[in-house]
Amino acid sequence: MSTFDPAADAAVEASITVADEIEVAGDKTPTSDPDLDLDLEFDFDLLEPTGPGDRQQEQPQQSQDDQGQSPDVRAGDHRNASASLPRANVHGRGSGNAYANEDSTNGRKSSQTRRVSHVSSAQGSGNDSDHRGEHERKGSEGGSSRFAITTASFPPHNSPRAWLLTQAISPLAIRLIRLLLAHGDYVVACLPPHEIENEDRATEFKTLVNECKSNRKDREGWKDRIRGIRCDGRSMGQCSAAIAEAVHVFGRIDILLCCKFESVVGTVEELSTTPATQNLVRDQFETIYFSQVNFIKAALPQLRGQHTGQIIILTSIGGHIGTPGMPTHTAATWALEGFCDSLAYEIAPFNIKVTIVQPNKEIQSLTNKIILAPQLPWYDSELNPAPSVRDILSNVLNTNPDTVVEPSETEILHRYPKLPAATLDKLVQETVHALTAIGGHENPPARHIVGFEGALAVKEKLKTVTEELEDFVEASLAVDIFESELKAEARQGKAPDTNPERGESSTDFTPM
CATH class of the missing domain: 3.40.50.720 (NAD(P)-binding Rossmann-like Domain)
Incomplete structure (x- = not known):
C-alpha cells in the first residue's frame, strides 16, 4: 500500500492554469487566489481557464470550423460533451505522417541503432x-x-x-x-x-x-x-x-x-x-x-x-x-x-x-x-x-x-x-x-x-518460451492424471465418472 500519510489525501493540491497571463518568472508569489499554494521556483499568474467548460463570458476568436459548436459543456452532463468541444482541424490516419515517412525512407534502420x-x-x-x-x-x-x-x-x-x-x-x-x-x-x-x-x-x-x-x-x-x-x-x-x-x-x-x-x-x-x-x-x-x-x-x-x-x-x-x-x-x-x-x-x-x-x-x-x-x-x-x-x-x-x-x-x-x-x-x-x-x-x-x-x-x-514449452510438454501432460484416466476409460467404452469426489465408480453409470 502507499507509504504516504493518508492525511495528505485530504489536501487538494493547487492547480496551475496555463492561461492568457502565464508567466515564467523569478521569485514572485502569485496573488490571484489566496487559497492556492504555489510554492514553485517559477510562477504562473493564475487566471480562469478558457476551455469548453468555461466559455460563457469571453470567447476567443474562433475559426470557421469552430463556429456552430456549443461552447458550454457542464461538468455534470457529459452525454454529448464530445460534440460540444470546438472542432479541430482533424487529420485522418496516415495524413502528414512525417515520422512514418522518415522510417520508410530509412528502411529497417530503426530505433536502437539511431538512438545509440x-x-x-x-x-x-x-x-x-x-x-x-x-x-x-x-x-x-x-x-x-x-x-x-x-x-x-x-x-x-x-x-x-x-x-x-x-x-x-x-x-x-x-x-x-x-x-x-x-x-x-x-x-x-x-x-x-x-x-x-x-x-x-x-x-x-x-x-x-x-x-x-x-x-x-x-x-x-x-x-x-x-x-x-x-x-x-x-x-x-x-x-x-x-x-x-x-x-x-x-x-x-x-x-x-x-x-x-x-x-x-x-x-x-x-x-x-x-x-x-x-x-x-x-x-x-x-x-x-x-x-x-x-x-x-x-x-x-x-x-x-x-x-x-x-x-x-x-x-x-x-x-x-x-x-x-x-x-x-x-x-x-x-x-x-x-x-x-x-x-x-x-x-x-x-x-x-x-x-x-x-x-x-x-x-x-x-x-x-x-x-x-x-x-x-x-x-x-x-x-x-x-x-x-x-x-x-x-x-x-x-x-x-x-x-x-x-x-x-x-x-x-x-x-x-x-x-x-x-x-x-x-x-x-x-x-x-x-x-x-x-x-x-x-x-x-x-x-x-x-x-x-x-x-x-x-x-x-x-520464441524461447514456446521452445521450452515444447521441450517439456510431455512433463506437463504427464501430471494430468485424471485426464489420462478419462482417455483410457473412453478407449474402453466406459462412461466417465461425472462426480469423482463422491467416490462413485465410472462403471456405475445407468443410461437415462
Missing part, C-alpha cells in the same frame, strides 16, 4: 542535427535544436479529444503535448511537485509555457486548451481532485495516459543491503505501480459514466523481458501490466479500452530520473557482465559534467539525464508517434511494441 548514435555523438552539438523546423527552442542542456511541430498520424475523429497525462514534465510528454495542441486536442498536464520544483527538470516545461502564452500564429489557441495541475500520483485524494478538475474545465476525459516513470538501478542483493536501499524497492512500486493505479481508479467512474474512453499505459519492453540490474523496475512494470490486463476485461462492457505501449527501455530511462543504488564489488561489470545496465546509463550520464556519477559503495545517487534537445527529439519520436496514432483509435491494440528492435527482442523471447 544520437546519445553518444550529439552531446554538446544540439543544433547541428535537426534542421526540419522553422524556429529555435531551447533544449534541456547546452544548445538548441531546430524543431517544428511535425504533423503526426492521428486516427480519424470528429471532435477534439481531452487527454490527461499523469506526468507531463518529461521530455517525451512535452513533445507529445506540442503535437496534441497543434492538432487541436485538449490537454490536462499533471505536474508532480517534486519535479516541477526542480529547476533543471522544469526547464523544458517553462519553454512550453512560454510557447503557450506567445502570440505566434502557429501557437494560437494553445493557452486555451491546456490545464496544468500540481498533483502527486501517490496520493489518491490528489488524483481524484485532478480528475475532477479536468472534467470541470474540459467537460470530459477521453484518453488517460499513464506515463509516470523512473528507474532504480541495482541488483537484488544491492537493493537488500540497508534500510535505505530496501526503501528504493518500495519507492519504485510507488512510482510505477501505485501512482498509476491511483489515477486509473480515480478516472474509472468518469469513463464509465461517459460509456467511452481509453486508458493508455506507457511502460517498456521490460514488461516482456527482465533486465539484469533493474529487477524492481521489471517487477513494478509487470505488476502494472498485469493489473491492466485484468482491468481490460472488467471495463470492456463500458466501452473503455486499455492499451499498453512498450518502447525500448532506454526511452523511459533516459527521459526520467535514474536512481543508482550503491554498487557491490562482486557485481562490477568486469566480474559479472550481466547487470551491465549500470555502466550503460552511467556512460550516458557522464557525458554531461552536471550529471557525472562516480562509483560508490555507500551513496545512493539521483540523476536526471541531460541530453541535447535534438537528441531527445530523435530519442522519443517513435514513441510519440505511436501514442498519437493509437490514442483515441476506434479499435486500438491491447499491446503495442514501439520500434523494430523492441519487436524483434519480444519475438525472440516468445
Whole structure:
C-alpha cells in the first residue's frame, strides 16, 4: 500500500492554469487566489481557464470550423460533451505522417541503432542535427535544436479529444503535448511537485509555457486548451481532485495516459543491503505501480459514466523481458501490466479500452530520473557482465559534467539525464508517434511494441518460451492424471465418472 500519510489525501493540491497571463518568472508569489499554494521556483499568474467548460463570458476568436459548436459543456452532463468541444482541424490516419515517412525512407534502420548514435555523438552539438523546423527552442542542456511541430498520424475523429497525462514534465510528454495542441486536442498536464520544483527538470516545461502564452500564429489557441495541475500520483485524494478538475474545465476525459516513470538501478542483493536501499524497492512500486493505479481508479467512474474512453499505459519492453540490474523496475512494470490486463476485461462492457505501449527501455530511462543504488564489488561489470545496465546509463550520464556519477559503495545517487534537445527529439519520436496514432483509435491494440528492435527482442523471447514449452510438454501432460484416466476409460467404452469426489465408480453409470 502507499507509504504516504493518508492525511495528505485530504489536501487538494493547487492547480496551475496555463492561461492568457502565464508567466515564467523569478521569485514572485502569485496573488490571484489566496487559497492556492504555489510554492514553485517559477510562477504562473493564475487566471480562469478558457476551455469548453468555461466559455460563457469571453470567447476567443474562433475559426470557421469552430463556429456552430456549443461552447458550454457542464461538468455534470457529459452525454454529448464530445460534440460540444470546438472542432479541430482533424487529420485522418496516415495524413502528414512525417515520422512514418522518415522510417520508410530509412528502411529497417530503426530505433536502437539511431538512438545509440544520437546519445553518444550529439552531446554538446544540439543544433547541428535537426534542421526540419522553422524556429529555435531551447533544449534541456547546452544548445538548441531546430524543431517544428511535425504533423503526426492521428486516427480519424470528429471532435477534439481531452487527454490527461499523469506526468507531463518529461521530455517525451512535452513533445507529445506540442503535437496534441497543434492538432487541436485538449490537454490536462499533471505536474508532480517534486519535479516541477526542480529547476533543471522544469526547464523544458517553462519553454512550453512560454510557447503557450506567445502570440505566434502557429501557437494560437494553445493557452486555451491546456490545464496544468500540481498533483502527486501517490496520493489518491490528489488524483481524484485532478480528475475532477479536468472534467470541470474540459467537460470530459477521453484518453488517460499513464506515463509516470523512473528507474532504480541495482541488483537484488544491492537493493537488500540497508534500510535505505530496501526503501528504493518500495519507492519504485510507488512510482510505477501505485501512482498509476491511483489515477486509473480515480478516472474509472468518469469513463464509465461517459460509456467511452481509453486508458493508455506507457511502460517498456521490460514488461516482456527482465533486465539484469533493474529487477524492481521489471517487477513494478509487470505488476502494472498485469493489473491492466485484468482491468481490460472488467471495463470492456463500458466501452473503455486499455492499451499498453512498450518502447525500448532506454526511452523511459533516459527521459526520467535514474536512481543508482550503491554498487557491490562482486557485481562490477568486469566480474559479472550481466547487470551491465549500470555502466550503460552511467556512460550516458557522464557525458554531461552536471550529471557525472562516480562509483560508490555507500551513496545512493539521483540523476536526471541531460541530453541535447535534438537528441531527445530523435530519442522519443517513435514513441510519440505511436501514442498519437493509437490514442483515441476506434479499435486500438491491447499491446503495442514501439520500434523494430523492441519487436524483434519480444519475438525472440516468445520464441524461447514456446521452445521450452515444447521441450517439456510431455512433463506437463504427464501430471494430468485424471485426464489420462478419462482417455483410457473412453478407449474402453466406459462412461466417465461425472462426480469423482463422491467416490462413485465410472462403471456405475445407468443410461437415462
